[in-house]
Amino acid sequence: MKIPYFKLREALEEAKDSLSYGSGTEKIGSVARLVGKTVANAGMLATETAIEVGKELSKPETMAKILSDGLKNNRGNMSSDKIEHIERRIDQLKEKSRSKD
Structure with missing residues (x-):
């Protein structure tokens, strides 16, 4: 399953514009959105990575x-x-792997 990431380039452009031309609350809001989207993307990447690691370890x-x-x-x-x-367990896992193929 592919998780949709936030488009950080758009959020960065919005933050730049807001910092250049916006009022105080607009500046804070756009920077907060940029930080929030960045953190959310990092969390989604960590989730995807954990899922793939879990699949491999299984x-x-x-x-x-x-x-x-x-x-x-x-x-x-x-x-x-x-x-x-441990040797018995390794043999069991190898047998299970062979029977899957």
Whole structure:
């Protein structure tokens, strides 16, 4: 789903015009709109990014890779039971990934 962003160029032009020719309340209002639209766009971008990251992390092959990397980097600090548990989980995720294809 594509989220419609605010057009900041238009808000910036409005703020410039208002700052040059407008009254005090017009200046404050246009700057507030520009700031509000900028913050809203940042929030929408963060939301889109979080959705994409969530989609990627929900893939079994991605989780298997994350667990494999973590196991490789921390094997020396783990008990043998924990290592076996993680290896089983990696195998389950790889199997799930293969069955999806």
